[in-house]
Amino acid sequence: MMELLPQALTDGILLGGIYITIAIAFSLTYGVMHVIDFAVGEWIMFGAFTGYYLNKWTGLDPFLFLPVIFVLYFGVGYVIQPVIHRVLSGTKGNPFLMGLVFTFGLAIMFRGLALTAFGFYSNSIPSAFSEGSFDLEPLGLTVTIPTVRLVGLCYALAITLILHYLLKKTNFGLGVRALAQHKDAAGLMGVNSKRTGSYVYGIYVGISAMTGVLLGCILSIGAQMGNEYTIFAFFVVVLAGMGYLAGVPWAALLLGLVQSIFMIYFNPSHTLLAVFAILYIILLISPRGLFGKGV
């Protein structure tokens, strides 16, 4: 069974790549706006269906539409954010809880809308990348890397690096980080919290929608697909430390590796149990995530 280890590690890393794409923007929006968006899976689902229909109507590869989908959903996020901001910045009751309830309601509404608009069947997005794989033979062992999953990992790393650059090397990023640290003080320093919040939420929705296209090429799409991804986005972000962006890739890779190794070497039916157990143990030891840097 040890000959399977390289393949198990490869599968785990590629699975981790998928989890990075799901969780990275979700973490960003929590870090800045302090909103846990329960509709993250539904943004992924909408992006997936947009990619599916664009591919169907034009016959072009869905990956070509990623910029279009980003711009389109950036616009959607930019327009919706003020509504969420209004819910979160109330003075009565518990604004944080209201944010949770509001996005949870959005998720249910979006799922219903999707069922009506797209129907109830599962589907798949064809892509040129879906064909083929790379076979490596280290030390006489065969390791297969599916092209589409490798593209997914590259996409995840590219998004991570772009976000890192945006936050650390630009004035906009400086404003975002200031806002995440202290909203009022950032405002006094000239950071427009409303507009910056709208940009961040737009970026988050845009990235999530692009992720949907990728997932549609690797896995399947359906009106009810969002729920599963919301749960995993939440897992990864909690494990990384709420709002700690740099921890997301490591947490995602850890979850991917745990899942892969458990599926291959242990009882596959206990895979999710293993994921939960590791999450709880880490949170017991370090309540602020893997690196102790969560909010």
Added chain:
Amino acid sequence: MKFGFVRVLLLIAALFVAIPVHAEQRNFFKIGVITELSGDLVTGGNITKRGYDLWAQEVNAKGGIVIQGKKYPVKLVYADAQSNPAAGAAAAERLITQEKVDFILGPYSSGVTLAVAPVVDKYKIPMITGSAESPLIWKNKFKYTFGTIPPINFTGATSIKTLTEMKPAPKTIAIIGSNDAFSKATAEAYKTAAEKAKLKIVKFSIVPSGQDMTPLLSAVRSMKPDVIAFGGHDEEHVKFVKALKQIGYTPKALLMHCGITDKAFIDAVGKDGEQIFGTTCWTGTAKTKSNVLWPNAAAYAAASQKAFNNPGDYTQGGCSAAGIAFQTALQKIGAKPGMDEAMRTKLIAALEQIDVQTFYGRVKFATSGEFYHANVGLDPLTVQIQGGHVKTVGPKASVEAPAIYPMKDWKSR
């Protein structure tokens, strides 16, 4: 304080006591439908809904069910089980106590059916599920629950037998099931049949529902099984085929249940669906003859195509057949809408006695043994996707086209 505690106890006790359901006078049959209209199993739930709706439309188009010369239309009242057994049980409770339905057409999934069956037993309301296939339902011997699709341990063995008759005969098999009542039962049925057929089982795994199975399939690939059999639902099938293709492993035969017989699955996976084997008990091309509603399978498929732009699969057909079973039993006992408990007991007896030829084939419920109240009137079929169509490839008596074996490599398609 003490009085409060007593009140709580009384309330809990009340939950276990069924309030008798009083009949309502109506000139139409009010039928409750519990199925999965949201959640993970929404596809199957809507397929069952189509089956029930098509039956109701056809009956109402003819003026209703003829009881002693008078026509009574049918009205379906839906309750969403949300792909959740607890929600299904609550929905059943509501349909029975508030909507006061005459009888119930049951859920898509076995998990929800297992939760609803005790509720209908408690209130003595007859239910036929046109979809659930887990043997557990029938082993529980619920008095008021029937099913038109035979359990998977009745049908699954046929597909394994068909595969063992291929040349060169497969020697090894890997069996995977999703972790829900139906899919797990499917995997277990394939396992039992494979052991009986002397196939070497190199892997048997139950995986959490909806998961990406690529790592597990990588492990399966290293064992090079001739056959891979998988029990799951529609979106899992799509993921499964894509994962196998991505890791570049083509078994000699890939057997999947359920949902591959639906046109939507073929549309979703395209050429990758070719040569996949499936287990079923009905196809739109089955040679059936009936005097009730649709004269044969082809007429039903045409009606379904017209209504939903889809010829319908065996699940949808099973649901329409469930309506026909009720209709036949009601006519037999001369039951009118707003049945009391005595009439519902008669209806159960009538359902146990019916033996009717429908567009779906023969409907005959077992009255004893492990298949108690499941339909044992049908012959299981092995099908294969060929040229974008579902063709029956086994058993010999029902063959429409010879099976294509071994499967063509993913890369050369």
